[in-house]
Amino acid sequence: MKINRLSLLNSLFNVLNENNQGDPYFILAEYFLEHYHELSRLNIYDVAADCFVSRSSIRRFCQAIGYENFVAFKDEFAQYDDQRASFQKHAGRENYRETLTQEINAMIAELDQRMNTAEVERLAERIHDAREVVFLTSSVGATSVAQFQHSMIFQNKVIRMVSDMYENIDFVKHLQKEDLLLVISGSGLFAAASRDYLRDNPAYKILFTLNRSHDFDDVYDTIYHLSAADRSQEAKSVYYTYGTIYVLDVLYSVYVKKYGDSQ
Incomplete structure (x- = not known):
């Protein structure tokens, strides 16, 4: 692919x-x-x-x-x-508004628990200490990452994001062990497509995903699952559409509280 x-x-x-x-x-x-x-x-x-x-x-x-x-x-x-058929089926569900509201509330409740750990602070430390921080994401996740990217400027931290044809971008190929590479792939499709490309990249690699397959274990140093359940087959999962924004907002808050006064 x-x-x-x-x-x-x-x-x-x-x-x-x-x-x-x-x-x-x-x-x-x-x-x-x-x-x-x-x-x-x-x-x-x-x-x-x-x-x-x-x-x-x-x-x-x-x-x-x-x-x-x-x-x-x-x-x-x-x-x-x-993909088109999947999106139409998702949007055509009965009681769409009520169902969507319930799904978002349940998602927020789960992520609130999953983000209430010291791991978030460790991730903030990795971002702070990394020489280069690069997000790779498909177009769906680009908006969420862009908001985080803009916010981090106020903390004097430049975040780079690549979402199109990144195999042709030289700086991704030349990342070193002092760098941090974060991949957002809700279904795991993006992670699967980039697996061979990233396997030998020396940067510290982190994956955010809803896919609980072990296929990515040999590529990434750390994998953060956005849900306890495998939701990789859910069309337009609220965990990916809305959950990524929530996760990055919480991460930004932790970063500001830890490093904001020292910038």
Whole structure:
């Protein structure tokens, strides 16, 4: 499985958000998002005609977001069908609001207990003492990490985050034993995709996950499970969607209380 596929939608939205409306890359990203359901039936000639761009422009666009050509791009994008069905099933549940509220309350109660340990303080110490601190996360967890990243600036600690095509980012490859690498992977899919890539990285590696498989034991120095139960198969688990924010907020509070006055 290509690591890049996990962040393909995020890459397309980044192109959409960061380019002017008339830019060819903006036009292509918008087109691919709007034609998601029929992408497998499109060919490069249709796209070139509809978007008023050349085939070479389409090829360059695909390469810019990590794919060799348009065919490779289509093959990867098609695999999001299962995710779409899962999201629709989750949002279509009966009594959605009431059920979601109950799930969030139960999640907060469990995380409140799981975070009430000295381990949180030890994690704060690792972040404080590390030369470089890097978060790797799929697009789902990027927002939570970004909030933590911004907050840590007020503590004079620069946190780096990579969520797209990180196998091409040199500084991740060159981390040393004095550095801290934190991976957030709710289902474990992101961790599985990056396992071989990270295995020999000398940085101290920590995984946050809902997956209780032992497949990651030989890669990470420490694994923090966000729940006592294996929730890796739950679509849009509240533990991942909301729990990550809670965990990082608590961690930030502990960090401020321990090191805030000394900055």
